[in-house]
Amino acid sequence: MTNTVYSSGLQINSSQSKGDILIVDDQPDNLRLLSGLLSDRGYDVRAVMSGSAALMGAKAQPPDLILLDINMPGMDGYNVCQHLKANPLTGDIPVIFISALNEVLDKVKAFEVGGVDYITKPFQEEEVFARIQTQLSLRQMQRILQAQNDHLQQTQAELRRLLIQEQELNGRIEKMSALEERNRIARDIHDSLGHSLVALNIQMETALTLWKDAPQKAYEFLVEAKQLGSQALNAVRQSVTDMRADPLQGELLEVAIATLTHEFHYTTGIAPECHIEMSLPFSNSVNTAVYRIVQEGLTNICKHAEATIVHLQIQTTPTELSLTLQDNGRGFCINGNQTGFGLQGMRERVLALAGQLEITSELGNGCKITAKFPRMTV
Structure with missing residues (x-):
């Protein structure tokens, strides 16, 4: 059962709505005609008789589409459309202008102020439905695209956040790995150099002991000590090089x-x-x-x-x-x-x-x- 209420505005509800349409016209007969046609086709319809009421209704509950009469007292359709497009809450609502055949329709101005189409009176039902459905379909596709774009932006933002986290984590890992590598090399230097120095010290002590009684033997021990010293020096240099360089x-x-x-x-x-x-x-x-x-x-x-x-x-x-x-x-x-x-x-x-x-x-x-x-x- 469809309920219809006429006053400063008209509300028509349907159990299965094809879209929410706001009709703006200062002629009650036009409102009744369009409202009846659209509600029978399954649209939710709101109707108002002035531009100011249209602006308030659109802000309070933005419709999917607005049918807007051009010639109205006080605030004409062009002015209403300009106000709608200037407001972020209503700026993307498609507006179809309504004009009688005997009225001058400034099509250029209609599109300049933000209109997407126009319908002339007397109404041709199939033409009205075709134009309305076209705009509602475009509106729905725009919403889907906007939702997909929002999701894509959220995904991109999340990927950027994860990438930054990964870069930070990799940076910490690199620093930890470098520190571990330096610590390991330091231990290797300590172990290998300590061993070499002990051996070197033994060779030197033996050479000193033999210096007077067996100088030739002492010399041989000194030669070995020199070789051990050179090996230890080379090992230290190689370890320092490893510590500084990327292998x-x-x-x-x-x-x-x-x-x-x-x-x-x-x-x-x-x-x-x-x-x-x-x-x-x-x-x-x-x-x-x-x-x-x-x-x-x-x-x-x-x-x-x-x-x-x-x-x-x-x-x-x-x-x-x-x-x-x-x-x-x-x-x-x-x-x-x-x-x-x-x-x-x-x-x-x-x-x-x-x-x-x-x-x-x-x-x-x-x-x-x-x-x-x-x-x-x-």
Whole structure:
């Protein structure tokens, strides 16, 4: 059942509305005619008889569309439309002007003040519905586009926020990794330099003891002491260089690893079998840790393993980077080597990046190093 109320305004409600339409006309007969036609077609209709009432109604409850008569006393349709478009609350409401055939319709002015279309009296029903539905459809599409644009902007803002958080997190990780690397190198300097200095001191004391009775022997001990001193100095210089420099030097991890394996091949005559798949990028801190582990691992193999075969595999997935370095050398008792051969440094690097490290080795059965680094997320 449709309820119709006429006074300073007209309200018509429908159970299934196709849209909310505000009709503005100073002629009651026109209001009744248009209201009846539109309500029968399922539109919600509000009707007012003056421009001031139209402005108040549109502000209080913005309609989906306004049908606006041009010739009205006090405030004509052009003036009403200008006020509507000047208000942010009502500026995007489409306005269709109404004009009688015997009235002068200034079409240019109608569009200049913000009108989107016009209808002439007497009304042709199908034309009225077609023009109204066209504007309502455009209005609905504009709302959908606006909602999608708002959602897109919110998504972009959220992505920017997450990106900033990720950059800040990566920055903190880089600083922590750099600090851990410096601490590790400092410990290495302390350990290696301490050992060299002890040996150097023994050589010097022995040389002093033999200086009078066996000068030739003393000289030999002094030569060894000189060599130990040079080795210690070179070790310190190399450690300081490592502490100051980026080991990757701006190169891709694959390129830096290739350089390591070439140097290893040149030194040992062993060409490592490499399988490297780095299709997914990881942070520089992870790449640096991987490089250092491979570097230390190859160094240990070169110095201690007496291996003939070396396998290296690096692979990335959406969730982690995995590294495996294995040799067929003489191996060692893992329980008795928790800190030696750079193993402690490897553990520290992996743990600093929330990774996992597994080292398996037995005497006579080589050594296998497996490290996994998770992809850091915010």
